[in-house]
Amino acid sequence: MRKSRLLYVPFWATYVFLYTPIVVLVVMSFNAGDSPYVYEGFSLEWYGTLAKNAAIREGLVNTLIVAVGSTVLATVLGTLLAVGLARHTRSRALDALGMLPAVLPDLVLGIGLLVFYATIKSTLGLHSVLLAHTVFGMAFVTAVVRTRLTHADTSLEEASRDLGATPFTTFVRITLPQLAPGILAGALLAFTLSIDEFVIAFFTAAPTTPTLPIVIYSMVRFGVTPEINALATLLLLVSFTAVIVTQRMTRLTESLS
Amino acid sequence: MLKITGVSRRFGDVTALSDVSLEIRQGEFFALLGPSGCGKTTLLRILAGFESPDEGTVTLDGDDLLGQAAHRRPVNLMFQSYALFPHMTVAKNVAYGLERERLGRAEVRGRVDEVLQKVGLETMAGRRPHQLSGGQRQRVALARAIVKRPRLLLLDEPLSALDKKVRAEMQLELKRLQNEVGITFVVVTHDQEEAMSLADRIAVFNAGGVEQVDAPVELYEHPRTPFVAGFVGANNIFEGRACSAGLAGEELGILPGDSGLPDGTPALLAVRPERIRLDGEDKGVLGGEVVDVSFYGGISHVSVQVSGRRQPVLVATQGATQVQTGSKVALGWAEGDGVLIPQ
Numbered sequence: 001m002r003k004s005r006l007l008y009v010p011f012w013a014t015y016v017f018l019y020t021p022i023v024v025l026v027v028m029s030f031n032a033g034d035s036p037y038v039y040e041g042f043s044l045e046w047y048g049t050l051a052k053n054a055a056i057r058e059g060l061v062n063t064l065i066v067a068v069g070s071t072v073l074a075t076v077l078g079t080l081l082a083v084g085l086a087r088h089t090r091s092r093a094l095d096a097l098g099m100l101p102a103v104l105p106d107l108v109l110g111i112g113l114l115v116f117y118a119t120i121k122s123t124l125g126l127h128s129v130l131l132a133h134t135v136f137g138m139a140f141v142t143a144v145v146r147t148r149l150t151h152a153d154t155s156l157e158e159a160s161r162d163l164g165a166t167p168f169t170t171f172v173r174i175t176l177p178q179l180a181p182g183i184l185a186g187a188l189l190a191f192t193l194s195i196d197e198f199v200i201a202f203f204t205a206a207p208t209t210p211t212l213p214i215v216i217y218s219m220v221r222f223g224v225t226p227e228i229n230a231l232a233t234l235l236l237l238v239s240f241t242a243v244i245v246t247q248r249m250t251r252l253t254e255s256l257s
Numbered sequence: 258m259l260k261i262t263g264v265s266r267r268f269g270d271v272t273a274l275s276d277v278s279l280e281i282r283q284g285e286f287f288a289l290l291g292p293s294g295c296g297k298t299t300l301l302r303i304l305a306g307f308e309s310p311d312e313g314t315v316t317l318d319g320d321d322l323l324g325q326a327a328h329r330r331p332v333n334l335m336f337q338s339y340a341l342f343p344h345m346t347v348a349k350n351v352a353y354g355l356e357r358e359r360l361g362r363a364e365v366r367g368r369v370d371e372v373l374q375k376v377g378l379e380t381m382a383g384r385r386p387h388q389l390s391g392g393q394r395q396r397v398a399l400a401r402a403i404v405k406r407p408r409l410l411l412l413d414e415p416l417s418a419l420d421k422k423v424r425a426e427m428q429l430e431l432k433r434l435q436n437e438v439g440i441t442f443v444v445v446t447h448d449q450e451e452a453m454s455l456a457d458r459i460a461v462f463n464a465g466g467v468e469q470v471d472a473p474v475e476l477y478e479h480p481r482t483p484f485v486a487g488f489v490g491a492n493n494i495f496e497g498r499a500c501s502a503g504l505a506g507e508e509l510g511i512l513p514g515d516s517g518l519p520d521g522t523p524a525l526l527a528v529r530p531e532r533i534r535l536d537g538e539d540k541g542v543l544g545g546e547v548v549d550v551s552f553y554g555g556i557s558h559v560s561v562q563v564s565g566r567r568q569p570v571l572v573a574t575q576g577a578t579q580v581q582t583g584s585k586v587a588l589g590w591a592e593g594d595g596v597l598i599p600q
Binding site: 155 | 326
């Protein structure tokens with residue numbers, strides 16, 4: 001069948017639609033002028049201002065603490081939950097409930113957590129954001145690992161037991177390596193989601209401990225500056241690196257198994 | 258050595274095993290043979306420790322086996338899918354079970370090398386399972402199981418994943434290894450030829466129960482239940498009642514058989530295709546018309562339509578046969594070749 005060249009038009013148009021805003025943002029971050037909308041020549045000036053902005057630095061540190069902490073917790077708990085769901089229960093309801101926070105509207109989760117923290121009279125701060133992000137990050141890790149588990153061969157675990165391994169050794173030596181690509185993908189997902197999460201963080205953070213998205217939000221309220229563009233470009237770089245690293249590492253671990 | 262007494266297992270409404278009792282001797286190559294879904298795999302999983310029976314006991318050399326967790330039993334299972342660990346090399350796969358016994362590194366290495374040599378894979382020690390052929394994977398799975406020197410080795414459909422040529426090779430290999438290591442083997446299979454050529458004794462399973470336990474030749478020549486007569490090898494089966502000369506068929510008259518049954522008992526008469534003679538037209542027990550001749554090289558199959566019987570009678574002859582489709586023939590067999598089975 002002859003392929004019509006015309007079909008390529010909507011194909012490329014889709015990509016233009018997807019990436020034009022991002023390209024504009026990146027270009028504007030190198031703008032020499034003050035306006036975030038009119039390009040006046042190349043400069044790294046805004047990256048310099050960005051580095052000197054104490055509020056942004058503080059926000060970035062907060063965000064990294066929350067992202068790393070919640071990713072570690074979410075990965076460990078999510079993996080264990082996935083294994084429990086796949087191997088030790090047949091309840092579809094529990095299955096669905098374990099992954100529900102992933103699709104729950106952030107607003108609902110945010111308000112719910114805020115009410116919960118108020119009820120147990122917990123203070124708000126980085127710890128409350130960290131735990132909140134663990135909740136939804138865990139749901140994503142569970143979903144990814146759970147999918148991998150359903151495709152994993154249970155006879156491997158039986159073979160390990162048959163050869164004299166205790167259930168614990170079997171889990172560490174056989175189950176975990178089988179799940180590694182899934183766990184890694186889930187962890188990176190939890191990490192990237194946490195880094196730019198706004199709604200839940202907005203509800204559960206204390207005014208003294210804003211995360212980066214909250215800092216950006218409060219800056220944008222007074223108008224977009226090229227500084228924000230520079231910051232967004234850097235965030236973009238982090239996300240891209242995360243995606244590429246995930247792809248590389250899943251391919252690596254998959255070729256090993 | 259292994260004593261299974263009154264073992265039953267139900268899954269919901271399905272009875273996988275009902276009151277199974279078997280005794281397996283030291284050093285024996287024992288086969289559990291039956292169609293899929295007959296419960297043989299469930300029994301194997303009970304012996305390995307992945308299932309527990311609802312009723313019954315299993316003892317190994319007098320020790321209760323069911324009370325021990327799977328990883329503590331002196332029993333190893335070779336999985337149908339082989340279940341090799343994909344993230345480990347061949348040597349690591351084989352060493353895995355020994356490392357669990359906390360043996361010294363030198364001893365583990367020595368035993369791994371020894372067993373890999375035994376299965377002819379010493380050059381493959383550094384490979385990963387996906388780099389091996391089906392036959393090689395099977396050898397690794399076998400090596401991994403026997404390196405533990407279990408008292409009992411269970412094999413779940415060990416040859417089913419191999420193509421025909423490799424299968425014949427591995428069949429001999431399995432027998433040789435079993436002789437060499439002297440471990441009691443229990444193999445599960447649905448392939449009766451495989452069971453016959455491998456095993457010292459065979460237990461035929463049907464619908465969760467044991468039909469007959471016997472040596473292959475005995476099983477073939479003296480099937481004791483209608484199921485065994487139909488399942489093991491090809492058979493011509495006639496219905497009727499026992500009489501002193503054999504079987505009295507309703508439409509076929511008296512058919513010769515080795516009757517030990519009281520007269521008048523409803524019975525089946527089973528005659529192997531290779532025991533039936535093609536006689537001249539006026540002699541013989543049954544007369545009929547040849548409807549098909551198939552030549553297989555070493556043997557030929559002749560199908561003879563006998564009036565009064567719906568299915569044609571199958572006759573196997575050595576080499577090429579002289580009879581042609583459409584010719585009238587008479588069929589005969591010696592009294593000792595007709596086996597009577599009570600219905």
